Amino acid sequence: xxxxxxxxxxxNLGRGVEIAVNAADDMELAAVFTRRAPETVKILSPDVPVVxxxxxxxxxxxxDVLILCGGSATDLPEQTPAYARMFNVIDSFDTxxxxxxxxxxxxxxxxxxxxxxxxxxxxxxxxxxxxxVYANAILPDGKDYTFWGKGISQGHSDAVRRIxxxxxxxxxxxxxxxxxxxxxxxxxPELTTRQKHIRECFVVxxxxxxxxxxxxxIKTMPNYxxxxxxxxxxxSEEELQRDHAGMAHGGFVxxxxxxxxxxxxxxxxxxxxxxxxxxxxTTSVLVAYARAAKRLYEEGQSGCKTVLDIPPAYLSDKSxxxxxxxxx
Amino acid sequence: xxxxxxxxxxxNLGRGVEIAVNAADDMELAAVFTRRAPETVKILSPDVPVVxxxxxxxxxxxxDVLILCGGSATDLPEQTPAYARMFNVIDSFDTxxxxxxxxxxxxxxxxxxxxxxxxxxxxxxxxxxxxxVYANAILPDGKDYTFWGKGISQGHSDAVRRIxxxxxxxxxxxxxxxxxxxxxxxxxPELTTRQKHIRECFVVxxxxxxxxxxxxxIKTMPNYxxxxxxxxxxxSEEELQRDHAGMAHGGFVxxxxxxxxxxxxxxxxxxxxxxxxxxxxTTSVLVAYARAAKRLYEEGQSGCKTVLDIPPAYLSDKSxxxxxxxxx
Numbered sequence: 007x008x009x010x011x012x013x014x015x016x017x018n019l020g021r022g023v024e025i026a027v028n029a030a031d032d033m034e035l036a037a038v039f040t041r042r043a044p045e046t047v048k049i050l051s052p053d054v055p056v057v058x059x060x061x062x063x064x065x066x067x068x069x070d071v072l073i074l075c076g077g078s079a080t081d082l083p084e085q086t087p088a089y090a091r092m093f094n095v096i097d098s099f100d101t102x103x104x105x106x107x108x109x110x111x112x113x114x115x116x117x118x119x120x121x122x123x124x125x126x127x128x129x130x131x132x133x134x135x136x137x138x139v140y141a142n143a144i145l146p147d148g149k150d151y152t153f154w155g156k157g158i159s160q161g162h163s164d165a166v167r168r169i170x171x172x173x174x175x176x177x178x179x180x181x182x183x184x185x186x187x188x189x190x191x192x193x194x195p196e197l198t199t200r201q202k203h204i205r206e207c208f209v210v211x212x213x214x215x216x217x218x219x220x221x222x223x224i225k226t227m228p229n230y231x232x233x234x235x236x237x238x239x240x241x242s243e244e245e246l247q248r249d250h251a252g253m254a255h256g257g258f259v260x261x262x263x264x265x266x267x268x269x270x271x272x273x274x275x276x277x278x279x280x281x282x283x284x285x286x287x288t289t290s291v292l293v294a295y296a297r298a299a300k301r302l303y304e305e306g307q308s309g310c311k312t313v314l315d316i317p318p319a320y321l322s323d324k325s326x327x328x329x330x331x332x333x334x
Numbered sequence: 335x336x337x338x339x340x341x342x343x344x345x346n347l348g349r350g351v352e353i354a355v356n357a358a359d360d361m362e363l364a365a366v367f368t369r370r371a372p373e374t375v376k377i378l379s380p381d382v383p384v385v386x387x388x389x390x391x392x393x394x395x396x397x398d399v400l401i402l403c404g405g406s407a408t409d410l411p412e413q414t415p416a417y418a419r420m421f422n423v424i425d426s427f428d429t430x431x432x433x434x435x436x437x438x439x440x441x442x443x444x445x446x447x448x449x450x451x452x453x454x455x456x457x458x459x460x461x462x463x464x465x466x467v468y469a470n471a472i473l474p475d476g477k478d479y480t481f482w483g484k485g486i487s488q489g490h491s492d493a494v495r496r497i498x499x500x501x502x503x504x505x506x507x508x509x510x511x512x513x514x515x516x517x518x519x520x521x522x523p524e525l526t527t528r529q530k531h532i533r534e535c536f537v538v539x540x541x542x543x544x545x546x547x548x549x550x551x552i553k554t555m556p557n558y559x560x561x562x563x564x565x566x567x568x569x570s571e572e573e574l575q576r577d578h579a580g581m582a583h584g585g586f587v588x589x590x591x592x593x594x595x596x597x598x599x600x601x602x603x604x605x606x607x608x609x610x611x612x613x614x615x616t617t618s619v620l621v622a623y624a625r626a627a628k629r630l631y632e633e634g635q636s637g638c639k640t641v642l643d644i645p646p647a648y649l650s651d652k653s654x655x656x657x658x659x660x661x662x
Binding site: 022025026029030050102105106109126131133135136137139140142143145146147190192265266267270271272273274275276277278279280281282283286287290291294297312313314315316318319321322326327329330331333334 | 466472
């Protein structure tokens with residue numbers, strides 16, 4: 007029997023989940039839930055119902071795993087605990103600093119409902135976290151490096167858009183090539199914020215806005231830009247739509263460690279992602295963990311988990327025998 | 335209470351386990367077992383007993399996990415099932431084709447003894463296997479590539495040493511740079527054996543041996559060399575000892591996949607290792623999984639496992655709370 011998936015929220019992530027579920031032989035999409043008027047939401051799968059979010063509870067017994075596709079700022083802190091009482095759920099909560107609090111809320115709700123929840127699934131947090139944990143456990147004497155990009159940062163793009171006189175903007179985070187090289191060469195550099203990433207902004211001004219003032223406001227903005235080398239380009243709305251609508255992203259996780267009687271042997275572990283579509287890769291991870299959530303639930307393991315708690319084999323549709331024979 | 339580790343067999347792997355255990359705050363080395371006369375085996379840790387392998391059973395209650403450091407050809411197929419009846423065990427069995435059979439034997443023995451065994455731990459099988467399984471689950475529509483090197487292949491070095499007239503030899507497996515580039519660029523190339531790896535041999539001849547015949551025998555040897563571009567150098571024993579005694583190794587695992595309504599988005603996942611010491615990295619992985627074996631045993635999970643069955647958090651000496659707060 008196929009794993010029946012529900013999607014809560016139909017933006018870039020919801021659509022990505024739909025694509026990934028349709029590509030998986032062992033899954034089927036049961037319903038898409040939305041807070042908009044359902045008849046206004048056009049999905050890719052002709053035979054799948056679009057249902058108002060208020061009616062989700064009626065689908066409790068028709069869905070094995072509900073994948074929550076809302077945002078981390080306001081949607082998921084509410085939604086994940088609420089739905090974890092009724093469904094096995096997966097979310098991509100990515101506000102690192104608030105993960106412990108979110109975990110506690112979801113754990114309580116999922117245990118009360120006897121359901122399995124997996125939070126903070128995606129690539130960072132997610133696959134990058136896994137690689138940090140594996141590499142730290144293997145090389146306890148070492149240094150971690152995480153680089154992001156080249157890709158658009160939503161938070162930094164939003165920050166630029168909030169500046170007076172800015173009509174629209176996209177901000178790319180770009181890892182500094184020399185820093186990557188030094189880490190890869192095992193030099194264990196101490197890197198400042200500025201030495202790790204460059205920030206490049208493409209900005210559309212409102213009519214009559216003062217470009218010089220906007221550029222200065224961007225470059226001096228605390229936390230977001232002041233500690234970085236920031237490049238600002240002013241372009242037209244047409245250019246922004248034409249050249250900067252892509253959703254490519256990626257990044258690198260390194261562990262540079264030592265072993266030996268006197269730490270005489272260096273080892274570099276590198277994990278990297280080069281992604282044409284950030285949301286579609288993220289949702290491919292979400293869907294693989296939905297498979298794990300169903301299996302954990304069937305084993306009676308209720309409560310909240312993260313990717314760190316899940317055996318890798320649980321993500322696969324292949325049996326243990328097949329995995330040992332072909333992928334081990 | 336610290337995890338008490340035993341080492342069975344004291345060669346390069348046994349010594350590497352000793353170094354890794356001494357570097358771990360939560361572990362202590364209880365004993366080293368050997369089939370040689372114990373008084374002839376000199377270890378790094380002054381206060382740890384060296385004991386004959388025949389007396390291992392007497393240590394059943396003084397050791398939490400026994401790490402088996404024998405070879406895959408003849409030692410481990412016998413040793414792992416035998417010791418899995420008495421101890422929680424870890425091995426680095428790396429004959430891929432025989433893993434299913436080894437798993438079945440160890441599983442039976444470990445279940446009879448109520449112990450936990452984890453087999454085929456290291457980097458391939460091991461960390462590379464994990465990366466293949468994660469990446470396949472996330473990107474079901476894609477291609478896998480594994481490259482090894484640059485590093486010495488023991489099996490190929492042995493094959494050269496068996497040729498008449500060869501006194502000593504080392505063989506390096508080297509990934510072909512253009513193949514790596516094509517995979518990294520998402521070209522999804524179909525690669526022949528020859529296009530993936532080069533084999534480079536450093537050979538010491540016996541007095542009076544015919545270099546031309548030896549070179550021809552190497553280059554035409556079926557399975558080992560005939561399908562590769564092979565480079566043969568003749569050098570002196572002194573040069574071999576001086577320049578080719580290192581144990582560096584490494585490799586690359588790629589998954590190159592597609593997502594999207596029409597597969598329009600490409601994604602590349604790359605995992606790579608650059609290791610100064612193949613045995614010390616391997617044993618660092620073994621020791622991390624020893625931590626997991628103890629925990630699984632305490633949970634009552636007896637039988638045989640592989641790295642695919644173990645939650646990543648079980649490898650770490652940090653709590654779930656710490657991992658979620660700092661590494662997720």
